[in-house]
Amino acid sequence: MTDFQQQAILLAAQQQPVSWLQDFRARAANDWLAQTWPTRKTEHWKYTPLQGLQKTLLPAFGQSAELDEAINSHLIPLDAIRLVFINGVFSAKNSTQAECVVRFSEANNEQQSLIEKYLGKIVQGERHLFATLNNAWLDDGVLLHVPRAQRLEKPVYLIHVATGEEVATNQRLLIVLEENAQAEVVEHYIATSDASSGFVNALTEIQLADGANLHHYRLNMEAEHAQHIGAVHVDLQRNARLRGFALALGAKLMRIDYQMNHRGPGAELDLQGVYLPRNQQLVDYHTNTCHWVPHCTSNEVFRGIVSDSAQAIFNGRIYIHKDAQKTLAELSNKNLLTSNKAEVNTKPELEIYADDVKCAHGATISQLNENARYYLRSRGLSRAEADVMLSFGFINELLEQIAQPAVHDYLQPRLARLFGRELSLELAND
Incomplete structure (x- = not known):
């Protein structure tokens, strides 16, 4: 057990969560303290050093604050259902209300049952250490629930603003789309100051029922010295479809995990990502796409441009279960280095146990084309x-x-x- 793990639990004791989440938090806290801290010998953290984070003295959680009008220039001009969080604290003044979106602390009995049914059910904690921490820190969250055969007329726009304060932030989003429901969600992480250097732990869970369709955007546009560890966990049932886009501009430490499970035949995944670390920033994307059933499709395309002395890591894994016949899965990662000091570590993986599939994966690392430059x-x-x-x-x-x-x-x-x-x-x- 490290000092960071102990500090995290002491910090959790300062929170006042809703009563029906207490048991969930307590189990997660025990799991968090029992887990081994990743080192360079831990395969999933081999190229992402956590020594700096381990030595970080966790500050307090954020407090309510006011947004300056200048922040509007940093926001997407999107006609949407808007939820704004400032240093992790919900800002009702800057947000709009909708029946489909509710915070955990304001959920009624039916919504609480829905949250308890799906919360923390997609991944196992031993592989996702910081998802366990998110559970232990869970004092509130956001539920997006779209009933059967309904389509949201407006996107849901979640804005997470970090000011210059050095605070810890814990964000949780649970998306539940019932049969044939449709929605569009934009998660946007921004900073009002280049000096922002807090720690963010953000977890999104997505449950797509039969025939559900979701467009999901995750935009990490934070400050130079921020530390952000996040994840997107997805279950797709029969004929469900997820189309995602991820962007990371880089930070002192930025690690994003995508865990995507094809649970029903005909499920489709299309995920694209761009990462642009510069200066001495670090960006790490880990994706794990698991095909458990036949007749599913997945397509992943990530591209990175690494400048100055920055470092990028990409680990994309495709797993094909022995029952997942007729699978079509493709993964592509291309990287461009614009400096002799820039570094990329990329590792595409393909693990196949079925014999009637069509799969492809590949990665490239290169510099700018001299012929194109000459032209x-x-x-x-x-x-x-x-x-x-x-x-x-x-x-x-x-x-x-x-x-x-x-x-x-x-x-x-x-x-x-x-x-x-x-x-x-x-x-x-x-």
């Missing part, structure tokens, strides 16, 4: 301008496939300016 320079562009154009084009192919126009129109110019900022710095150095 652009021959057309009058400087070397720096050519590099920016080629780099942005590397990820723009995925940005163009974003289905929600407001998210697409928000991200594309911001990421273009991000590359443009690197160009201005390079020109200044020249």
Whole structure:
């Protein structure tokens, strides 16, 4: 047991959760203290050092705060059901209400039963250490429940704002879509100050019943010194479909786990991701897609651009159970290094126990194409301008496939300016 594990439980004692979550928290706290802290010899944490986090003295949880009007420029102009959390604390003033969305602390008896039925049921804690911590810290959460055959007319937009305060944040989202229900969810993590350096533990659980359809976006656009460990756990039943998009701009420590289970025949998964660490940031994506039944489809495409002295890790695993015949599964990870000091560790995995499947996986790590750079320079562009154009084009192919126009129109110019900022710095150095 480490000092960090002990501090985390002491911090949990400061919370005042709703009474019906007490037993759930207590079991998780015992599991958390009993688990072994990951080291470089732990396969799932081999390239992601946790020594810095282990030495972190956990601050208090966040307190209620006010949002400055300037924050609006950081938000997606999306006509949506909006929920705002400031340093982990719900801000009713900046949020809107809807029958389909309720906080755990305000759930009625029927909603409480639904939460207890699905909460923490997708993964086993021994492989997801920080999911266990999220359970132990669970004092409130958000339930999105869409009844059978209903479709939400507006997206649900969850905004998590970190100010300059150094605080611990625990976020929990439970999405339950019943048979043939449809919804769209955007999770957006932002910071109002580059000095934000708190610790965020954010877990999203998604239960998709037969024929349910969900578009899910997870955008991590936090500060340079933030520490964020998050996860998305998904169960897909018969003919359910999940289309997801993930973005990480990088932080001092950023680890995101995707655990996706095909539980019913005909389930479909389409997950795309972009990560852009720079300076001395670290981004780690681990995806684990399990096909337990036949006739399911999964497609994963992740692309990363790693600059300066940053580090990126990608581990994508596809598991095909012996009963999962007629499976179609593909995984692609491509990385672009724009600095001699940048580092990528990528590990695509394919584990197949069925004999009638079609699967493919692959990964590449490369630098900018010299022929393409020469072509652009021959057309009058400087070397720096050519590099920016080629780099942005590397990820723009995925940005163009974003289905929600407001998210697409928000991200594309911001990421273009991000590359443009690197160009201005390079020109200044020249």
